[in-house]
Amino acid sequence: MMIFTxxxxxxxxxxxxxxxxxxxxxxxxxxxxxxxxxxxDVVLLExxxxxxxxxxxxxxxxxxxxxxxxGGASFILGSPGIAFSEGRxxxxxxxxxxxxxxxxxxxxxxxWNWEHGLKDITPSELNPFFxxxxxxxxxxxxxxxxxxxxxxMFKEAAESLGxxxxxxxxxxxxxxxxxxxxxxxxxxxKQSTLITYIPRALEKGTKLFADSRAIKIMKSNGVFxxxxxxxxxxxxxPRRKLTVTSKLVVLACGAIQTPVLLIGSRLGNSSGQVGxxxxxxxxxxxxxxxxxxxxxxxxxxxxxxxxxxxDAGLIIATGGVHPAIIAMTxxxxxxxxxxxxxQYNRMIGAGxxxxxxxSGRVIRAPGGTPLMFYNIDKxxxxxxxxxxxxxxxxxxxxxxxxxxxxxxxxxxxxxxxEIKKIYNPxxxxxxxxxxxxxxxxxxxxxxxxARSVVNQWGESHDMKGLFIADASVIPTPIGVxxxxxxMALASRSAQYILDNKRTLNLI
Amino acid sequence: xxxHSILRALISTLVPRHKxxxxxxxxxxxxxxxxxxxxxxxxxFLMILGLYFLQFSPLFLGFYFKPFTKMTPQQKDHYITxxxxxxxxxxxxxxxxxxxxxxxxxxxxPAILSHIGYTIDEHIRSRT
Numbered sequence: 001m002m003i004f005t006x007x008x009x010x011x012x013x014x015x016x017x018x019x020x021x022x023x024x025x026x027x028x029x030x031x032x033x034x035x036x037x038x039x040x041d042v043v044l045l046e047x048x049x050x051x052x053x054x055x056x057x058x059x060x061x062x063x064x065x066x067x068x069x070x071g072g073a074s075f076i077l078g079s080p081g082i083a084f085s086e087g088r089x090x091x092x093x094x095x096x097x098x099x100x101x102x103x104x105x106x107x108x109x110x111x112w113n114w115e116h117g118l119k120d121i122t123p124s125e126l127n128p129f130f131x132x133x134x135x136x137x138x139x140x141x142x143x144x145x146x147x148x149x150x151x152x153m154f155k156e157a158a159e160s161l162g163x164x165x166x167x168x169x170x171x172x173x174x175x176x177x178x179x180x181x182x183x184x185x186x187x188x189x190k191q192s193t194l195i196t197y198i199p200r201a202l203e204k205g206t207k208l209f210a211d212s213r214a215i216k217i218m219k220s221n222g223v224f225x226x227x228x229x230x231x232x233x234x235x236x237x238p239r240r241k242l243t244v245t246s247k248l249v250v251l252a253c254g255a256i257q258t259p260v261l262l263i264g265s266r267l268g269n270s271s272g273q274v275g276x277x278x279x280x281x282x283x284x285x286x287x288x289x290x291x292x293x294x295x296x297x298x299x300x301x302x303x304x305x306x307x308x309x310x311d312a313g314l315i316i317a318t319g320g321v322h323p324a325i326i327a328m329t330x331x332x333x334x335x336x337x338x339x340x341x342x343q344y345n346r347m348i349g350a351g352x353x354x355x356x357x358x359s360g361r362v363i364r365a366p367g368g369t370p371l372m373f374y375n376i377d378k379x380x381x382x383x384x385x386x387x388x389x390x391x392x393x394x395x396x397x398x399x400x401x402x403x404x405x406x407x408x409x410x411x412x413x414x415x416x417x418e419i420k421k422i423y424n425p426x427x428x429x430x431x432x433x434x435x436x437x438x439x440x441x442x443x444x445x446x447x448x449x450a451r452s453v454v455n456q457w458g459e460s461h462d463m464k465g466l467f468i469a470d471a472s473v474i475p476t477p478i479g480v481x482x483x484x485x486x487m488a489l490a491s492r493s494a495q496y497i498l499d500n501k502r503t504l505n506l507i
Numbered sequence: 508x509x510x511h512s513i514l515r516a517l518i519s520t521l522v523p524r525h526k527x528x529x530x531x532x533x534x535x536x537x538x539x540x541x542x543x544x545x546x547x548x549x550x551x552f553l554m555i556l557g558l559y560f561l562q563f564s565p566l567f568l569g570f571y572f573k574p575f576t577k578m579t580p581q582q583k584d585h586y587i588t589x590x591x592x593x594x595x596x597x598x599x600x601x602x603x604x605x606x607x608x609x610x611x612x613x614x615x616x617p618a619i620l621s622h623i624g625y626t627i628d629e630h631i632r633s634r635t
Contacts (some may be wrong), residue, residue, distance in 0.1 A: 058627045061538045061615035071542045073608060075550060081600050083607070176634040180627075187635055236545060298630055323625050324614035328607035333591065334584060338523030341614070344623045369547045408592065408599070430596055433603075 001202040003090075005050050006211025009230045012241040015207065017043040018506055019497075020226045020246040022214045022261070025092020026483050027470035027490040028252030029193035029201065030133065034494035035250075036204035040506060043207050043244050044198075045226070047253075048089035049233050050210035053195065056184035060324040063183040067096050074256075076372040076436070078360065082282055083329075083435040084372070086254060090210050091194030093254070094137075094171075094483060097437065098181050098302050098319065099190045101139045101169040102480035103130050104488070105310070116475045117447030118456050121492075129488040129495075137171035137191040139484075141303075146177035148299030150348040154318045155304045157398035163306045168317070170303075171483075177299035179320055212242050215368065217249055217265040219463060222505060224249045247505055248465045248497065252490065255439040255472040256362055256370045262443065262453075263364040268460040273453050277441040278360040279477045280374055282434045284384045285319075285329065285351040287404040288395035293345045296320035306390075313355035313479055314387050316394070318348055329433070331404070331411050340404075350395065352387025353438075354380055355479030362442050372439075381429040389422045406433040438482055443472035458493035465504060469493045510555055513562045514539060514605075516576040520583045521606050522613045528622055531613040538612025539605070550604075557601035561590065 017040075021032040024046040032044045051066055065071040069088035076082040087093040104126065112118040133139075155165045175189040188195050202208060209228070216227045224246050229238035251258050259275040262268045301320040309316060323344050330337055360374030376384070392403050396416045403413050408431035410421055446452025449461035458473055460466040469490035471482050478485060501507045518535045543551060565571035571582060578586060591602045613619060620627075 058631070059615050060611050061534070061541070064611060065541055065545055069545075070547060070550075071545045071608075072611075073542060073546055073550075073604065075600075075604070079596070081596065083603075178631050178634055180631075186631070234544075297625065297627070322614075322627075323620060323623060324611045327610035327614045330610075331591070333521040333587065333602075333606055335524060337521075337610075338525055341523065341623050344625060365547075365549060367548060369549060371549065 002205070002207040003050055003202065004207065004209045006230050006233055006239060009209070009240050009242065013243070015043050015242070015244045017041045017207070017244060017246045019043070019248045019250060020045065020224065020244045021250040021252060022226065023092065023252035023254065023470060024090050024193070024198060024208065025087060025252060025254060025470065026094050026193065026486040028250065029091065029094070029197040030487045030490040031250045031252060031469045031494045032206050033197040033201040034491060035497060036201045036206045038494070038498035041205065042201065043209065043246065044201060045212045045214055045228055045244070046090050046208065046210050047213040047231070048087070048092070048210065050090040050208070051184070053184060053186055053188050056180070056186040058180060058183060058322065060183060060322050067184055076280060076360065076374045078373050078375040079430040080376065080432045080434050082280065082374060084280070084439070085437050086256065086439065090208065091192045091198060094192040095184050095194050096182055097483060099170040099172055100302055100481040101134065101171050101484045104478060104485045105480060108476060108478050111476050116445065116452060118445060118475070120456055126488055126492070129491045130484060133484060133487040133491055137196050138173045139169045139171050141167040142170060142172070142175060142300050146175050146300045147303040148177060148179065148296050148301050148320050150294050150296035150320055151299070151301060151303045151318055153294070153348065153398045154350065154394060157394045158306050161394065161397055163308050165304050165306055168303055168305050175300055179297045179299060179301060182321060182325070209242060214253070214261060215264065217261065217267060217466070223247065224465065248467065250467045250469050250493070252468070252470040254470050255442045256372060258468060258470055258472045259362050259442040260364045260368060260370045264368050268453055268462045268466060270462050271450055271453060273444060273451065275362040275364070275442050276359070277444050277475070278362050278372065278374060279356040279440040279474070280360065280436045281356060281438040281477070282354050282376060282380065282384070282436050283351045284354070284387050284406045284432065284434055285349060286388060286391045286395065286406065287326070288348045288350065288398070288400035289343055289402045290346045290348070290400055294348060295345050296348050297322070309390065310479065312386065313357065313383050314390070315353040315480065316350070316387065316390055318350040320349060329435070331433070348395065348398070350391045352384070352391055354383045354387060356380065356477035357383070359441060376429045376434070381432070384432060384434070385422050389419050392419050392422070407431060440471045440474040440478070440482055443468050444475035445473040446475055457496040458489065467493055467497065510558060512576055513558045516583065517558070517561065517587070517605060518609055520580070520587050521609045523619065525622065529618050531616045531619055534616045535609040535612035538615070539608050542608050554601065554604065557597065561601065
């Protein structure tokens with residue numbers, strides 16, 4: 001297998017390939033594997049490190065800096081400021097996410113057609129790509145014995161209130177509920193691309209360069225040149241240079257880094273849309289406290305979802321994570337903080353994902369750092385209130401005695417009668433604690449070159465042979481976890497490239 | 508470095524403490540230091556600026572008449588509470604950001620994890 005990590009690259013290096021894929025997350029790994037299997041010579045660049053799953057452990061202070069960009073502490077500026085985390089390692093977000101797999105809702109595809117002219121992307125056209133991806137990453141329901149007790153409490157309470165609860169699809173095989181998804185599954189039960197698509201790409205001769213950050217893309221005489229810095233993993237400083245020449249480039253750095261790379265390379269932005277239309281599914285969370293031990297971390301979480309509120313732009317589910325992750329979001333400190341954390345085994349964390357009703361922007365700051373801006377609008381904030389109210393209702397129905405809320409001046413309620421306080425007009429968006437792990441948009445897909453960055457196949461309107469295969473091409477908010485959509489669209493783009501080798505000068 | 512002394516004083520106020528637990532200040536500080544290398548320069552810049560403001564604003568804007576690092580533990584606790592609940596979001600976000608990083612370091616310490624009853628290694632062994 002040709003995996004080159006930063007420390008193995010001891011001098012400046014040049015590579016030549018048919019295709020240079022930049023980014024090895026959900027989109028890049030699918031594109032790399034399918035293009036390599038289609039007979040193309042592929043070089044895959046990844047800014048993060050290569051960590052096989054035997055190196056994963058349950059220590060967040062060790063794993064977060066290894067697997068996440070900014071050690072998991074990125075931040076979206078705005079009102080309110082939104083804490084943001086994304087994977088930065090070989091396998092990208094598929095290594096660090098909660099393994100939730102949703103197909104793109106049909107209503108979203110209609111909107112893509114009406115708003116962006118994407119009439120050829122229909123459910124029947126996209127379904128074969130979803131099926132192919134789902135098979136590759138083993139999308140399935142959790143085995144009942146692997147599911148955490150807290151999830152069953154959530155399900156029973158929601159059903160007692162008349163809400164419809166269904167099993168979530170997750171990309172896992174024989175998951176036993178170790179609850180280590182976000183720190184990397186140490187037993188390879190989560191079917192991330194690290195153990196699915198990337199080995200397939202490597203099997204077909206793909207050269208994978210980890211610790212290699214692409215900094216510029218150029219094109220002259222029909223040939224692309226990608227310049228990358230090989231990074232020192234400890235300091236994140238450039239050590240060596242890597243130059244890749246290729247006939248095609250597939251950008252898959254995610255919705256934050258892809259626009260920054262395009263802007264820095266002065267490519268693909270004749271529409272002025274690069275970096276705009278940034279969507280992030282802001283989340284709000286609650287923590288419910290019970291009188292008995294629940295051990296919510298003993299088992300898989302997010303095994304169920306409530307689907308009654310999809311049309312209202314909400315997904316509601318629970319999430320049992322490492323104490324450090326809970327601790328970083330508690331609104332207290334010192335002794336009081338510890339008093340809450342001492343009840344860790346008696347708490348259930350739950351959250352509501354809000355479908356965006358507005359958009360933000362990603363810009364490139366000097367030095368190539370992205371800056372993200374996003375302000376919640378009135379409708380989005382009302383969705384947040386509704387999400388928190390529903391979560392509170394369900395948790396009280398499950399027997400909670402107290403619920404911590406994400407509002408600065410209403411941080412706790414102790415009975416269902418107090419839920420109405422969530423609708424107090426004095427609670428403002430900027431006083432709300434929000435977080436997210438989804439970033440989309442910023443290089444949107446569409447048929448009108450004046451309003452979009454790439455066409456329906458993910459190819460730049462401005463530059464033939466420059467493809468984008470990540471969440472940045474998603475043209476509207478989708479309201480569901482985006483991994484599967486990213487993978488299906490990347491597979492569709494790869495199929496297009498293979499079907500058009502001649503016109504793309506690949507043969 | 509001077510900024511380190513401000514950071515250490517802030518960490519000592521933020522981290523959880525209990526008489527049966529070893530201090531976790533060093534775990535929190537080590538994680539902060541590690542994280543500072545990874546976070547974007549603009550956040551690092553804003554954080555450092557914010558820490559200096561936190562250090563010196565009691566001299567001019569509060570009734571403490573001494574910098575943060577010279578306050579008693581009770582004064583520090585009260586002062587940080589006012590920042591954490593401030594109507595000014597930059598003040599809140601500074602505490603929120605540093606608290607988040609601190610807590611990752613603190614709650615990676617095996618003694619504190621055991622204290623709150625999180626026995627993950629046992630759980631992994633029992634399931635595999």
